[in-house]
Amino acid sequence: EAGVTQFPSHSVIEKGQTVTLRCDPISGHDNLYWYRRVMGKEIKFLLHFVKESKQDESGMPNNRFLAERTGGTYSTLKVQPAELEDSGVYFCASSQASGYNEQFFGPGTRLTVL
Amino acid sequence: GQQLNQSPQSMFIQEGEDVSMNCTSSSIFNTWLWYKQEPGEGPVLLIALYKAGELTSNGRLTAQFGITRKDSFLNISASIPSDVGIYFCAGLVYNQGGKLIFGQGTELSVKP
Numbered sequence: 001e002a003g004v005t006q007f008p009s010h011s012v013i014e015k016g017q018t019v020t021l022r023c024d025p026i027s028g029h030d031n032l033y034w035y036r037r038v039m040g041k042e043i044k045f046l047l048h049f050v051k052e053s054k055q056d057e058s059g060m061p062n063n064r065f066l067a068e069r070t071g072g073t074y075s076t077l078k079v080q081p082a083e084l085e086d087s088g089v090y091f092c093a094s095s096q097a098s099g100y101n102e103q104f105f106g107p108g109t110r111l112t113v114l
Numbered sequence: 115g116q117q118l119n120q121s122p123q124s125m126f127i128q129e130g131e132d133v134s135m136n137c138t139s140s141s142i143f144n145t146w147l148w149y150k151q152e153p154g155e156g157p158v159l160l161i162a163l164y165k166a167g168e169l170t171s172n173g174r175l176t177a178q179f180g181i182t183r184k185d186s187f188l189n190i191s192a193s194i195p196s197d198v199g200i201y202f203c204a205g206l207v208y209n210q211g212g213k214l215i216f217g218q219g220t221e222l223s224v225k226p
Contacts, residue, residue: 042219055211
């Protein structure tokens, strides 16, 4: 069974540009989470989808970040316009059910904003 | 908000040595988890702890859920080179949809 996949693995953009990250969860997993790790700090929760609905977006830094999960399958996270402080590794995770079911993480997208 | 303080930040040890790392919080958690991240990969679950006071082993790894529910430790015995990576603790509170609160990570280097 395929794991969580993320695309691209790396992205280098200039301040002010737009970037879209994609996450494909494990097939059949209704719950999809986005997290971010800024250099050397903790992995921080961004938001949680249950199917196509946003369950919790309390961790989204500001309105330059937009997450979607149309059709309840893959998800995209768009940053527009990107700022220097958005640099970091963005992880996606999926689980079968919310509450405590093991979350399986993707390899992450390393975003560098110059 | 909820925050986990993980220590140490990094460790450089010799192969065969034992390792200990811990996480503390001012908040109570219902579940404590320990993850390992290797270069180019996402975090992978090592051990999950569900009850205060619980002590769980997974091979050379042992973790405990603190009795106050505000702390946890992870021990690795007889370290080997493939133990290299970043270890994260994470806490979970029921009724928060599965949102994980992570510590800052402990970067482990093992010298053969």
